[in-house]
Amino acid sequence: MLKYLLQSYPELFYVAIFVLAALMVVFSIPSIIFTSIKYGLFDTNDMHRKSHGNNISRLGGLAIFVSFTISVLLFAALVQFNEANFLITSCIILAALGLKDDVYGINTSTKFILQLIVAIILVFFGGFRLSSLYGVLGIGDMNMLWGGVFSVILIIFLNNAFNLIDGIDGLAGSIGIIANLFFGVFFAMMNQLAYAFIAFALVGAVLGFIRYNWYPAKIFMGDTGALIIGLVTAALSIKFIELSKFTGETTPFVFSAPAIAVAMLIVPIYDSLRVFTVRIFKGKSPFEGDRNHIHHRLERLGYKPPQIILLTAGLNIAVITMALLMQNFGNFFLIFFIIGLCIIFDFVLFYRLRIKDQKAILKL
Secondary structure, three states, rough: OOOHHHHHHHHHHHHHHHHHHHHHHHHHHHHHHHHHHHHHOOOOOOOHHHHOOOOOOHHHHHHHHHHHHHHHHHHHHHOOOHHEEEEEEEEHHHHHEEEEEEEOOOOHHHHHHHHHHHHHHHHHOOOOOOOOOOOOOOOOEEHHHHHHHHHHHHHHHHHHHHHHOOOOOOOHHHHHHHHHHHHHHHHOOOOOOOHHHHHHHHHHHHHHHHHHHHHOOOOOOHHHHHHHHHHHHHHHHHHHHHHHOOOOOOOOOOOOOHHHHHOHHHHHHHHHHHHHHHHHOOOOOOOOOOOOOOOHHHHHHOOOOHHHHHHHHHHHHHHHHHHHHHHHHOOOHHHHHHHHHHOOOHHHHHHHHHHHHHHHEEEE
């Protein structure tokens, strides 16, 4: 009966997994907040980089993880999706890592090693591996080793990229919702039920969390939530690119899939590349925290978190729309066109900040 409904009305299951994931988070967050307050489960490290003076629980990611895991496992059985086991295993490892970091803190080397293990599990056991760069930088098909190495690096990068943009209320969650909502719709249109389930489960879980994370936040997602969102989004982006591969025998769902995937993730990708580059040019470690992210710069211009989310989400959606409309231009052109748009946006921010600083000096 369920399999018949799944084949005939998959939309019902997409809605069901979305609603289930959202409700589990909505009803579990108050208990997490209460427990955090009762037992003092707060991370007080890096207070110089935080915008909130009071202790607010960073364990919201635990609700996202549990909700996402339960939802995926329930629905994966309907489509006999064995890859879900490797994805959930990876999420469990990252959730444990994030939970430890959110409560007690963890050193960088341990975090990197565990992220490396998780990426290897996904790529070499779960099959989340790129087999080609589709001509980007002149690179076409890659063998299993080089494709696997590149995929591992990509997963680790995106994992940390979402962690880096989690600096103001609702930002990382909103960008995660946008990217995975597009992935979910595209996978549904491609009749890839399993991956659509994963995307909609994550969208539901994060949307349920946003209710408590919207400005002013009652709870943060912490490393647990940011790492889970980054990991799942990275895995889905790899599958989206692979399933849209042009083989000569079939017409792909979209052309220039790598460029479209970059467009979906442009906010964490560009922000991370930018801050890493700036830190290196200043002679600092690229992993040394600061307040030089795009959202921090928008804060300096006087924007509130909801306005910053509106600007960044609007930019994200605009870039995705342009990439879809221009997909026939090819990956190489589109990726550099998208990066060029971000550089222009960044230059506008730099110019406005410079004018503001000059006015402040003149008033002294």
